Amino acid sequence: MVSFATYLFNPSYHLKMAHYLLLWFLASSYLHTSVNSCIDEERRALLTFKEDVTDPSGRLSSWVGLDCCQWKGISCNNITGRVEMMNLQNAYMYTLSAFDGDWDEMEYSSLGGKVNPSLLSLKHLNYLDLSKNDFRGISIPEFFGQIKSLRYLNLSSASFGGEIPPHLGNLPNLNYLDLGEESDYSLLELPSENLNWLSRLSSLKYLNLKGLDLSNTGVNWLNVVNMLPFLVELHLSSCQIQSLPPPGNISLASLLILDVSFNDLKFPFPEWFFNLTNLRKLDLRGNSLSGPFPIEFESLKSLEHLDLSFNSLKGQVPKLRGSFCNLKILNLAQNQFDGGIQELLGGLSSCPNSVLESLDLSSNMLNSQLPASLGMLRNLKFLTLYNNNMNGSIPESLGQLSQLVHLDLSFNPWEGFLTESHFINLTRLKYFAVGRVDPNPILPIPLTFKVSYDWVPPFMLHKINIGYCKVGPAFGVWLQSQTKLLFVKLRATGISDSIPEDWFLKISSQAQYLDLSYNQIHGKLPLQLKFSYALILDLSHNQFHGPLPLWSGDNVVRFKLEMNSFSGPIPWNLDQKFPKLESLYLAENHLNGTIPPSICNMRNLLVLSLRSNQLSGEFPREWSLLPDILILDAAYNNLSGKLPSSMGALGSLFLLKMNNNNLEGEIPLSLENCTSLRNIDLGDNKFTGKIPSWIGLNAPFVSILRLRSNFLSGHIPQELCNLxxxxxxxxxxxxxxxxxxxxxxxxTALKLWNPLHIGLQ
Known part of the structure; x- marks a missing residue:
C-alpha cells in the first residue's frame, strides 16, 4: 500500500494539487464576480437614469435585480465589475415605406425624456450610444464633458437640439464623436465659440456632423479639423458648405474617409484637396459639380471608393487609366455623361489586377453599345446601367462576370437576344433587371430571351424585374426554378402559359412584391395562399379564370386582379384576409353575387374598383366605416336600391363612378362633405329628385359631371356655373x-356640353 509520505514527497503529486487549487481559485473568483459583478453605486446611478427616461416599448425592462452587468445595453469590465459601456441605440430599423407603419414603430421603440447626471457616477464609462432615439429637441447635457473616460460618444439621429455644449471639448480620450442627423437636417446649432471646442479633442479619429449648418463658419471648420492629428474619418454631409476654403497649410495626413456629400460644392477645388493622397473613400455626391471630370483626381491614387453621383458632370465618362487600380467602388450615377464606356472599361481592365467590385453609371446619357471588354472586370459584383440610351445587343462576355450579384440593365433600348451564354457563370446573381419597368412605357424594347424551355440557370435570384420585353410565350423551367424570390416583376413579357401552383406556393412564404400583369397567363390560381410579407400582389390584365383566390396577407396594401376572367362571388371575409389593404382592383371580370358588407371593415381602403362585373343587390350600408376612401368605381354592374345615406359622410371621396346600374332614389346629401370630388358619374341609373346645389357650392374642383339617363327633375341649378x-x-x-x-x-373649361340633349332652351 502506498504511504501518505510517498504522496507527500512526490513532485508530480504537488504539481497536480497546484493545478487543482488554481482551478478552484479561478472558479470561485468567477462565481464571486458573476454574483457581485455590479458595483452598487453604479447600479443605483443607472436606475436613477432609467427613472428620467421615457421608454414606451419597455426596452429597459431588464433593468431589475442586483446584477446591472446583465442588463440590456450594459457591459462591465470582467475583472473590476465597473460599467464601461452603455449601448442604448434604438435597434429598430426604419425603412422608408409608404405602405407600412414603420415610422410609428420606430417612435414607439425610442427612448426619450431627460438624461440624468447620475451617469457621472460611472467613472469608467468609455462607450455611450444614445443614437436613433427621440429626445425631442432637448439640449445635449453639459455634464457629458465631465465623463473623462469616454472614448466613444454617439448621439446621432436622437433629436437633441440647441447649441452643442463646448464642454464636449473636455474629453481628451474621445476617439469617436457622432452628432449627425439621418434626416439631413439637424436641430443642433454651433455654440458661440463656433467649432473651436473640437480642436481640443486631440485623440479624435471619427467625426460626424451630418446635417449641422456650417455655412457661417467660413474656413474655420477646415482649420479646426486640420488640428486633429489622428482624424481618420470625417463626415460633413448636408452641412450647407458652399465652397472648399482656399489654399493653406492643410495636411490631414491621417484622413482616409471624407464625406462632403449633399452640399453646394463647385469646381475648381483648391490644390490642397488633391494632396489628400491617403484617401481611401471620397463621397462628393449631391453637390453642384459640373463640367468634365477633373484630371486632378488622378493624384488620389489610393482611392478605393469614389462617389460623384447626383451632380451635373458632362462629357465623356473618364478613362481612369492607371491611377485608379485600387478602385473598388465607382458611382457616377445621375450625371450627364454621354458617349460610350469603352475607354472607361479599357482603363480599368488595363490594371494588372482590376479590383473593381461596383460600377454605377445609371441615369446618364450614355448612348453606345456595351463593349465586350466588360467581361474583363472579373471582380465585379454590382453593375447598373439603368436609365441610359445604350443600344445594340448585350455581349455574351457578360456571362464571364462570375462574382456578379446585382445586374440592372433596365431602361435602355437593347435589342437582339439574351441566351444561356449570357448567364453561364453568373452563379452568385441575386438581382436582375432589364426592359422598361415603368408603369406606362411608350413602347416595348426589341429584346428577346432565347433560352430552351428546360434550361436550369446557375443562379437563384432574390429579385427579378423584367418589363416590356419578350420572355414568353412559355413560363420556362428557368423561371419555375426561381423559388427564393422576394421581388417579382414580369410585366408585359409575352408569357401566355400557365404557371405551376407549386411555384406560387414556394414564393408565397417570402415574396414581398408580385407583379405578373399585362401578360396572357391562363389557368386557375391556387385557391388558398398566405403571403406573409407581401405588400403588392398584381395579377391584372391576364386570362386567369375560376373563382377569386382566397389569398391572405397581413401586410398587403394593393391587390389587383382586374381584367381577367374570374367568376363567382367576392369572398365575404376579405377584411380578415387583408387587414391593411388600401387598394382593391377587381374590375372587368365575371364576378356575380352581392358586394360583401365586410369590405366596409377595411379601414385603410383608399381605392375600390369593381367596374364591369355582374354584381347585384344593394350597395353596403356601412359606408361610413371607410374613413379614407378616395376612389369608388362600381359602374357597369346590376346594383339596385338606394345609395347609402352615409356615403360621403367622412368627406374623403375623390372619384365616384356608379353609372350603368339600376340604382334609384335621390343623390345622397352626405356627398356634400366631399369637397375634393373631381369626377361624379351616376349616369344610366334610375335616380330621382333634383340636381343638388352642393355640387357647385361644396365641390369646386369637379371636372366631370355625368348624370345622364336618369329620372332627375326640377331646374338645373345656377351653382353649376361655379365649377x-x-x-x-x-x-x-x-x-x-x-x-x-x-x-x-x-x-371656359367645358369641352363636352350639348344643351340640345337636355330638351331645354
Missing part, C-alpha cells in the same frame, strides 16, 4: 324643367 374646372357636363335624358343657366357659357 371653373368643369370639362364634361352630361345631363341628357332626364326630366328637367325651366331654362338652361346662361352662365354655363362662361365656364
Amino acid at each position: 371653373e374646372n368643369l370639362h364634361i357636363l352630361d345631363l341628357a335624358l332626364n326630366r328637367f324643367s325651366g331654362t338652361i343657366p346662361k352662365c354655363l357659357n362662361n365656364v
Whole structure:
C-alpha cells in the first residue's frame, strides 16, 4: 500500500494539487464576480437614469435585480465589475415605406425624456450610444464633458437640439464623436465659440456632423479639423458648405474617409484637396459639380471608393487609366455623361489586377453599345446601367462576370437576344433587371430571351424585374426554378402559359412584391395562399379564370386582379384576409353575387374598383366605416336600391363612378362633405329628385359631371356655373324643367356640353 509520505514527497503529486487549487481559485473568483459583478453605486446611478427616461416599448425592462452587468445595453469590465459601456441605440430599423407603419414603430421603440447626471457616477464609462432615439429637441447635457473616460460618444439621429455644449471639448480620450442627423437636417446649432471646442479633442479619429449648418463658419471648420492629428474619418454631409476654403497649410495626413456629400460644392477645388493622397473613400455626391471630370483626381491614387453621383458632370465618362487600380467602388450615377464606356472599361481592365467590385453609371446619357471588354472586370459584383440610351445587343462576355450579384440593365433600348451564354457563370446573381419597368412605357424594347424551355440557370435570384420585353410565350423551367424570390416583376413579357401552383406556393412564404400583369397567363390560381410579407400582389390584365383566390396577407396594401376572367362571388371575409389593404382592383371580370358588407371593415381602403362585373343587390350600408376612401368605381354592374345615406359622410371621396346600374332614389346629401370630388358619374341609373346645389357650392374642383339617363327633375341649378374646372357636363335624358343657366357659357373649361340633349332652351 502506498504511504501518505510517498504522496507527500512526490513532485508530480504537488504539481497536480497546484493545478487543482488554481482551478478552484479561478472558479470561485468567477462565481464571486458573476454574483457581485455590479458595483452598487453604479447600479443605483443607472436606475436613477432609467427613472428620467421615457421608454414606451419597455426596452429597459431588464433593468431589475442586483446584477446591472446583465442588463440590456450594459457591459462591465470582467475583472473590476465597473460599467464601461452603455449601448442604448434604438435597434429598430426604419425603412422608408409608404405602405407600412414603420415610422410609428420606430417612435414607439425610442427612448426619450431627460438624461440624468447620475451617469457621472460611472467613472469608467468609455462607450455611450444614445443614437436613433427621440429626445425631442432637448439640449445635449453639459455634464457629458465631465465623463473623462469616454472614448466613444454617439448621439446621432436622437433629436437633441440647441447649441452643442463646448464642454464636449473636455474629453481628451474621445476617439469617436457622432452628432449627425439621418434626416439631413439637424436641430443642433454651433455654440458661440463656433467649432473651436473640437480642436481640443486631440485623440479624435471619427467625426460626424451630418446635417449641422456650417455655412457661417467660413474656413474655420477646415482649420479646426486640420488640428486633429489622428482624424481618420470625417463626415460633413448636408452641412450647407458652399465652397472648399482656399489654399493653406492643410495636411490631414491621417484622413482616409471624407464625406462632403449633399452640399453646394463647385469646381475648381483648391490644390490642397488633391494632396489628400491617403484617401481611401471620397463621397462628393449631391453637390453642384459640373463640367468634365477633373484630371486632378488622378493624384488620389489610393482611392478605393469614389462617389460623384447626383451632380451635373458632362462629357465623356473618364478613362481612369492607371491611377485608379485600387478602385473598388465607382458611382457616377445621375450625371450627364454621354458617349460610350469603352475607354472607361479599357482603363480599368488595363490594371494588372482590376479590383473593381461596383460600377454605377445609371441615369446618364450614355448612348453606345456595351463593349465586350466588360467581361474583363472579373471582380465585379454590382453593375447598373439603368436609365441610359445604350443600344445594340448585350455581349455574351457578360456571362464571364462570375462574382456578379446585382445586374440592372433596365431602361435602355437593347435589342437582339439574351441566351444561356449570357448567364453561364453568373452563379452568385441575386438581382436582375432589364426592359422598361415603368408603369406606362411608350413602347416595348426589341429584346428577346432565347433560352430552351428546360434550361436550369446557375443562379437563384432574390429579385427579378423584367418589363416590356419578350420572355414568353412559355413560363420556362428557368423561371419555375426561381423559388427564393422576394421581388417579382414580369410585366408585359409575352408569357401566355400557365404557371405551376407549386411555384406560387414556394414564393408565397417570402415574396414581398408580385407583379405578373399585362401578360396572357391562363389557368386557375391556387385557391388558398398566405403571403406573409407581401405588400403588392398584381395579377391584372391576364386570362386567369375560376373563382377569386382566397389569398391572405397581413401586410398587403394593393391587390389587383382586374381584367381577367374570374367568376363567382367576392369572398365575404376579405377584411380578415387583408387587414391593411388600401387598394382593391377587381374590375372587368365575371364576378356575380352581392358586394360583401365586410369590405366596409377595411379601414385603410383608399381605392375600390369593381367596374364591369355582374354584381347585384344593394350597395353596403356601412359606408361610413371607410374613413379614407378616395376612389369608388362600381359602374357597369346590376346594383339596385338606394345609395347609402352615409356615403360621403367622412368627406374623403375623390372619384365616384356608379353609372350603368339600376340604382334609384335621390343623390345622397352626405356627398356634400366631399369637397375634393373631381369626377361624379351616376349616369344610366334610375335616380330621382333634383340636381343638388352642393355640387357647385361644396365641390369646386369637379371636372366631370355625368348624370345622364336618369329620372332627375326640377331646374338645373345656377351653382353649376361655379365649377371653373368643369370639362364634361352630361345631363341628357332626364326630366328637367325651366331654362338652361346662361352662365354655363362662361365656364371656359367645358369641352363636352350639348344643351340640345337636355330638351331645354
